[in-house]
Amino acid sequence: MTIDLINDMIPPLKVTDDAAKALVWMEELRLHALPVIQDKKFKGFLTEDMIIDQNNVDAKAGDFILKGENCFVYDYQHTYEAVKKATDFDFECVVVLNSEDEYLGVVVLSDALSIFSQSASIQSEGGVIVLSLNQVDYSLSEISRLIESNEGQVMGSSLNIDKNEPTKFRLTLKINKVDLTHIIATLERFGYKVVAKYQEVKSVSNEKERLDMLMRYLDA
Numbered sequence: 001m002t003i004d005l006i007n008d009m010i011p012p013l014k015v016t017d018d019a020a021k022a023l024v025w026m027e028e029l030r031l032h033a034l035p036v037i038q039d040k041k042f043k044g045f046l047t048e049d050m051i052i053d054q055n056n057v058d059a060k061a062g063d064f065i066l067k068g069e070n071c072f073v074y075d076y077q078h079t080y081e082a083v084k085k086a087t088d089f090d091f092e093c094v095v096v097l098n099s100e101d102e103y104l105g106v107v108v109l110s111d112a113l114s115i116f117s118q119s120a121s122i123q124s125e126g127g128v129i130v131l132s133l134n135q136v137d138y139s140l141s142e143i144s145r146l147i148e149s150n151e152g153q154v155m156g157s158s159l160n161i162d163k164n165e166p167t168k169f170r171l172t173l174k175i176n177k178v179d180l181t182h183i184i185a186t187l188e189r190f191g192y193k194v195v196a197k198y199q200e201v202k203s204v205s206n207e208k209e210r211l212d213m214l215m216r217y218l219d220a
Contacts (some may be wrong), residue, residue: 001077002096004170005112006105006161010093012037015062019051022061022071031108035095040102042095042194044069054144072097082107108134127154127174130196137191137210138169146186152177170195171191 011024012035022034026048031120033047044066051057054064071088072095073081086109088093093106131143144154156174184194 001075001076002073002079002094002107003104005107006096007093007108007111008105010040010106010108012103012106013046015043015060017048018057019059019061020057020065020171022046023048023051023057025129031092033093035093035103035106036066037103038062041071041096042069042101042103043093045071058094065134066165071095073107074099075209079107079112083109083112086112086125088180126174127178127180128196128198129173129175129180129187131171131173131187132193132195133169133171134163135167136170138171140171141169143173143187143192146190146192147175147183148174149206150182150186151175154181 008151010029010031011025013025015036015038025034026032033045033203036043036046043062045062045068046064046066048121049069051059052066053200068091070212071085071091075096075098082094082096082161086092086107092110093108095106096104098104116211138159140154140157145159153176154173155176160170160172178182180197187194
């Protein structure tokens, strides 16, 4: 989901922020546009070209005729939607909103495409398990031991703060077994909460199909 790819390092501009501040942020972040918000509502993007054309660094972000006010996706939508929206509007990032149309952050196009690239590089068939666990309970060695007790092996892992519960981690595990039933049962028996699982058979072919589907989706 798009909420999992939000880049917390990119702050939004407020309508009261001036163009000089916007230019400094754009240079630091190496972006050509930044989202502008007012009372948690997304108003549109302020671009570097807009500031240069107006030639007034004292102007407020809210004084500009902002662009891309529809360049957003909702937090529950698939990453494909974020990539397509960004490319449709020719922006480097897309805004993510919640169900109440409140601003949550942005997904950078390069980050989203990187996820697809990394996914395509995984060439062993198997499955993926996502765990939600308290930060104090995190022990990859213990979790790996439980998986290995079921003749499985952790091929890769990714650890992130759970955005819905900041005191918890989301641990994503790539496992070299297609049938995850016994591994999940063991993890749950030892108190681990499995929040998602994905079966991956013939991963190389599947990942190529996913990338092909993404390319077709973007061309639509």
